[in-house]
Amino acid sequence: MMTDRDQLQEILKKANQYARKQAKESGVSLYYMKDNKRIREDAQGKKFEIIFDQAGNRQEFEFHE
Numbered sequence: 001m002m003t004d005r006d007q008l009q010e011i012l013k014k015a016n017q018y019a020r021k022q023a024k025e026s027g028v029s030l031y032y033m034k035d036n037k038r039i040r041e042d043a044q045g046k047k048f049e050i051i052f053d054q055a056g057n058r059q060e061f062e063f064h065e
Contacts (some may be wrong), residue, residue: 046065
């Protein structure tokens with residue numbers, strides 16, 4: 001029998017998968033945090049780390065896991 005916590009985790013997992021699918025089909029990027037890093041994943045699946053310098057300028061670097 002699944003606990004409420006397990007059920008919630010499964011619902012969140014399915015919602016995440018659906019959101020990713022919709023974003024890719026729409027051609028938009030996904031933004032999320034991973035290992036304390038800001039990540040942008042484009043519709044083709046390429047990942048970039050987003051960094052802001054001291055002046056607040058945004059820079060993106062290819063992200064490799």
